[in-house]
Amino acid sequence: MSVLQQGLGVGLVAALATSVGVLLVQANSNNPPAPPTLADAAARLEKRLEALEKLMPGPGEFMRSVQSDFAKLYYAVNYENWELATFEIKEVKEALDQAAIALPEKNGVNLVGLVDAMKSGPLAKIESEVIAKKDGGAFKDLYPDAIQLCNGCHTQTGNGCIRVQVPSAPPVYSQKWEPQPK
Ligand code: HEC
Numbered sequence: 001m002s003v004l005q006q007g008l009g010v011g012l013v014a015a016l017a018t019s020v021g022v023l024l025v026q027a028n029s030n031n032p033p034a035p036p037t038l039a040d041a042a043a044r045l046e047k048r049l050e051a052l053e054k055l056m057p058g059p060g061e062f063m064r065s066v067q068s069d070f071a072k073l074y075y076a077v078n079y080e081n082w083e084l085a086t087f088e089i090k091e092v093k094e095a096l097d098q099a100a101i102a103l104p105e106k107n108g109v110n111l112v113g114l115v116d117a118m119k120s121g122p123l124a125k126i127e128s129e130v131i132a133k134k135d136g137g138a139f140k141d142l143y144p145d146a147i148q149l150c151n152g153c154h155t156q157t158g159n160g161c162i163r164v165q166v167p168s169a170p171p172v173y174s175q176k177w178e179p180q181p182k
Contacts, residue, residue, distance in 0.1 A: 056102070057098075058102055058103075059099045059102040062096075062098040062099035063099055065095035065098075066099065066150075069088050069091040069092045070092050070146075070150075071171035072088045072091075072175070073085060074167050075167075075170055076177060077126075077130060078177070082131055082134050086131055089126060089131065092123065096115045099115070100112045100114075106157045106158070107156075107157060109153075111153070111157070114149070114152075114156070117149065118146065121145075121146075121149065125138070126142050126143070126146065130142060144166065150164040
């Protein structure tokens with residue numbers, strides 16, 4: 001096929017496509033699409049929300065943050081790094097809250113209530129008796145008290161296989177536990 005013939009062929013196809021397009025537009029203008037109803041818009045939003053929900057971190061992801069921050073809290077207190085301890089206990093509480101938002105209830109167990117009990121019980125005590133007083137003395141007992149509530153909720157929610165213990169090694173190797181030199 002010569003270049004000229006090819007050019008003609010392309011031109012013909014383009015012309016055909018344009019006339020089909022014109023016909024379609026005419027057909028459409030005789031019968032304009034109905035404007036989207038509120039129900040259509042709601043259904044579309046619902047679909048988008050469902051997709052977003054699938055992308056959201058689940059309770060397990062938040063619990064992995066709880067686990068890591070709770071272990072960091074242990075090292076922060078043991079190194080008397082009170083600033084870091086203040087930071088980590090706040091992170092633990094936040095991640096617990098997020099887990100309870102992701103899973104407010106399971107098998108009739110009220111996770112929001114159990115998280116509140118954890119925050120107002122052993123975590124509040126660690127804040128007032130250990131961190132605020134800059135005294136690690138009570139931590140030996142309060143940390144295991146908190147662990148009991150971690151594991152209590154795991155048992156109650158059918159996750160008894162997840163057993164938290166006092167860390168036997170730091171949760172990460174890339175962080176210093178000592179307080180910042182003044
Ligand atoms: C209010 C209930 C509750 C409390 C309190 C709680 N957990 Fe959990 N935890 C859960 C549930 C439910 C799961 C399972 C989540 C899932 O279904 O993905 C879980 C899962 C975990 C996991 C497994 C995550 C994984 O995917 O490997 C770890 C680790 C964990 N929790 C640590 C802790 C620690 C540490 C504490 C205490 C500081 C704690 N949890 C307190 C309810 C709780």
